[in-house]
Amino acid sequence: MGGTKVAFRAEPDGADAHESSFNWPESGRTADDITALHRHAEEIRARTGQPVAAVGVAVPATLDADGRVTSWPTRPFWRGLDLATVLGELFPRAELHWADDGDLAALAEAQASGRANLVYVGVGTGIGGGIVLGGRSVPGPRRGSCELGHLIVARQGERCDCGRRGCVQAEASGPATLRRASAARGARVSFAELRHGYAEGAGWAVAAVEHSCAALAAALVGVGELVRPDAMVIGGGFAAGLPGFVEETSRQAALLSRQGHPPAPIGPAVLGGKSSLHGAVLAARGGTGA
Incomplete structure (x- = not known):
């Protein structure tokens, strides 16, 4: 996740890696961002045709130990968002990992x-x-x-x-x-x-x-x-x-x-x-x- 766009890379078993990306919506609304994430995650799953076993997320926001956003200056409306729950809804049953993008x-x-x-x-x-x-x-x-x-x-x-x-x-x-x-x-x-x-x-x-x-x-x-x-x-x-x-x-x-x-x-x-x-x-x- 970046300040302007979100990039995905899927590495399916026995197949070539697939990459894609989208720019964040310009509305400045958390709900619109999450909707865009859901739409793209569904497209990725459809293209790979495999269940997602594990997901890693590189994020510039500051998160607490529970995965809640405490600060993201370029997307201030994300403050307080429970990112761990959002990721769990995006990729149910997948093992989740997240850390600072840098x-x-x-x-x-x-x-x-x-x-x-x-x-x-x-x-x-x-x-x-x-x-x-x-x-x-x-x-x-x-x-x-x-x-x-x-x-x-x-x-x-x-x-x-x-x-x-x-x-x-x-x-x-x-x-x-x-x-x-x-x-x-x-x-x-x-x-x-x-x-x-x-x-x-x-x-x-x-x-x-x-x-x-x-x-x-x-x-x-x-x-x-x-x-x-x-x-x-x-x-x-x-x-x-x-x-x-x-x-x-x-x-x-x-x-x-x-x-x-x-x-x-x-x-x-x-x-x-x-x-x-x-x-x-x-x-x-x-x-x-x-």
Whole structure:
């Protein structure tokens, strides 16, 4: 589950995997979101023709131990929703697992890349992140999630959805970058226009992207000072769809290096924009502790 869309991956026994997705309804009503989830889950079951044994869900919302949403800044109307019950109704008799999308993405990336010590950040509607050390998610099950997107990188920066100022999410997410580009251009900028403008070297696009990459680099370098990963990877739909974004973030991180302590290499996510989706599959298979 993301801030803009929901992606599904089904792995039936003896058949090829099936992927599909849909965008959340624009009504801002929880009931409409749940109806859309039900409709798509039914389509998935019909296509696979098999009962669902286990389900993993990667979700950016904060959940309590019972699976109730306590916070989701980009979908505030979900607060208080009993997600565990909703999932049980979507997939009756299936074994259910859920965890933070960034944590699951990091585990999937660590497995896909063969690295036991890795930092992941996903840049999309929001910014999620995860840390894997020694092959295990940090901070770990029942200790909360790795909220890399809410590291403060600019004390007087933009207001974040969480209410604070200067979180990396407020400075470097997809919507934040588009807002900055729009302000610089003096007209609303779409993602396609930003991508084209950045490729052509348009000043308004370059400035917006460089600001976001610098903020993200600051967060990654800070985390790197604490955990010393073997590598740091950037995924998420926004980053995956904007050529040069990862490279610019790596360049900005290099500018922040200190003598004798260069930052870990920064590269694109092995799984592209689908790291969280594959992490959800890991959760369904019980390979994450989620």
